[in-house]
Amino acid sequence: MNAMQLDEVICHLPVLPHVVQRAIEVIDSDDVSQNEVVDILSKDPGLVTQLLGLANSPFYGLSGKVLSIQKACVILGLHSIRNTLLGLGAMHAFPVDQGNVYDRKALWQHAHSVAGIARFLASRIGMEEGSAFTAGLLHDIGELVFDDCCHDRLHEALQYQQDNDCYGFEAEREAFGIDHAMLGAKLAQHWKVPAVVVNAIGGHHAMEPGSDTTQLGCLVNVSDFIWYALQISKRDDILLPPLLVNCLARIEVKWSQIRDWLPEIDALIQNNISRL
Amino acid sequence: MNKPDAPVERATTATDTNSKTDEVLARRIDRAFRKVQDNKDMSVFRLILSEYYRASRPRIR
Numbered sequence: 001m002n003a004m005q006l007d008e009v010i011c012h013l014p015v016l017p018h019v020v021q022r023a024i025e026v027i028d029s030d031d032v033s034q035n036e037v038v039d040i041l042s043k044d045p046g047l048v049t050q051l052l053g054l055a056n057s058p059f060y061g062l063s064g065k066v067l068s069i070q071k072a073c074v075i076l077g078l079h080s081i082r083n084t085l086l087g088l089g090a091m092h093a094f095p096v097d098q099g100n101v102y103d104r105k106a107l108w109q110h111a112h113s114v115a116g117i118a119r120f121l122a123s124r125i126g127m128e129e130g131s132a133f134t135a136g137l138l139h140d141i142g143e144l145v146f147d148d149c150c151h152d153r154l155h156e157a158l159q160y161q162q163d164n165d166c167y168g169f170e171a172e173r174e175a176f177g178i179d180h181a182m183l184g185a186k187l188a189q190h191w192k193v194p195a196v197v198v199n200a201i202g203g204h205h206a207m208e209p210g211s212d213t214t215q216l217g218c219l220v221n222v223s224d225f226i227w228y229a230l231q232i233s234k235r236d237d238i239l240l241p242p243l244l245v246n247c248l249a250r251i252e253v254k255w256s257q258i259r260d261w262l263p264e265i266d267a268l269i270q271n272n273i274s275r276l
Numbered sequence: 277m278n279k280p281d282a283p284v285e286r287a288t289t290a291t292d293t294n295s296k297t298d299e300v301l302a303r304r305i306d307r308a309f310r311k312v313q314d315n316k317d318m319s320v321f322r323l324i325l326s327e328y329y330r331a332s333r334p335r336i337r
Contacts, residue, residue, distance in 0.1 A: 167311070228308070229321070233301065233329050238308040243317070255317070259324040266332075 006178065009149055010190050014093035019044040020085045024192070027082045034073050037081065041069050050088050051081070058116075058271045076130075083134035086193055087115070090137070094144040100151045101158070102143060110227065111137050113269045117223040120265055125252055132219055135200040138193065139220045142184030142201075143168075150176065167241065169205045181205045207242055218247035226258070230266050301329050 015021070023040045026032060041048055048069050055066040055076055066072045073081055096104045115136030122132035146154045153175050161171035169179035176183075185202030193201075196216055203217030204224060213221070221244045232238045248254070305326065312318050 165311075229325055232304045232308045232325070233332070236304060236307070238304065239310070240308045240312045242312055248317075255320045255324060258321075259328070262324070262328050263332075 006183075006186070009145065010186055013145060013148070013187060013190070016086075016089035016191055017044070017047070017092045019047055020089035020092070023085055024082055027078050032078060034070075034078065037078060038069050038073060047085075047088060047092075050091075051084055054084055054088065058268055080130040083130040083197075086134055086191070086197075087137040089191070090141055094141070094148060100147050101154045102147045104144070104147070107140060107143060107147075109272075111140055112272055114139060114220070114223045114227050116268050116272055117226055117265055118219050120261070120268060121219055121223060121251070121253065124257070124261065127215070127219060127251070131194065131196055131200075131216060134193070135197045135216050135220050136223055138184065138188055138197065139201050139204050139224065140180055140184065141187055142180030142182070145183050145187055146172065146176070146180060167205075167239070179205060204244075205241070206244065211244075213244050213247070213250075215250050218244055218250040221247050222251060222253070226262075226265060227269070230262070230269060298330075301326070 016024075019040060023037055026036050026040060041051070051069065052066055052072060055072050056062055056064060062075060066075055076084070091108060094104065096108055098104065099107075115133045118132040118136035119129045121127075122129045146157075157168075157171040157175035160166070160174050161168055164171070169181060172179040181204050182202055185198050188198045188201050196214065199214045200216035200220050203211065203213035204220045206213050206217070221241075225241055225243055228238055228240050244250075305322065309318065309322060
């Protein structure tokens, strides 16, 4: 897939719902007003329900405390609301029940779990939690793009992966000339996702020497890795993704800390999966 | 004439179940780790994960 074909694909991708776009525009404006954001979001009751559901999920640790969109804005802050809206908007753009090649429910469950792990780690190491959650939630969004508009070639990529016992992102590069991380970053950029999140999405599989993945990208890479590791006890077909060079050092985490956190992270994932 | 003794079926013990679980896990771990970097970091993590799984056997399917 050359650059022009890629631009064509991106331009025809689903857009974020209008209410989400408008709310994000207002949050990003200089004279942002909380009341205006509440007014905009209130026009989509379904979205508000989902937003409150996510705000009250175990990942936010606010179970049962956020009962209205006004309260969500106060407790979570507009920055977190913005990040959560992006995630919800992405789920609207790639609905669970419209998968072609991939099981979208499984993809979204993975995305939510990685988002939760990223947020958990961010809270422990003093990184910004909202961006960590959003980057985790959107990190594999490129896979949904492949699933949405390139099914035939995606079948070829999956066959290549099976024949060569390689990683999915390597097979994608072979079939499409681009992997889901790079493609996801392009879509996120198209959606005007904050640059720090775009870079994290694009860098979470950047194994090439000289790749300079950001700290948030390293956090997503580690979170992804932990999710796969915690599935080994449940599934026969897990292949751990490669960790980026020095990624633990980049986020200032030690293996001993990961060992201590594993039970909590595992419980968090179990709790989350049962809700999705 | 005495009837030959019926074969005695040994009851499955917790040790048997644990051994089987360990075997399943060892196989899954070997498979999952087959392509990750073969370095000290991965050895450490592999050990951490094995310890964690041993401690949470009842949940392993």
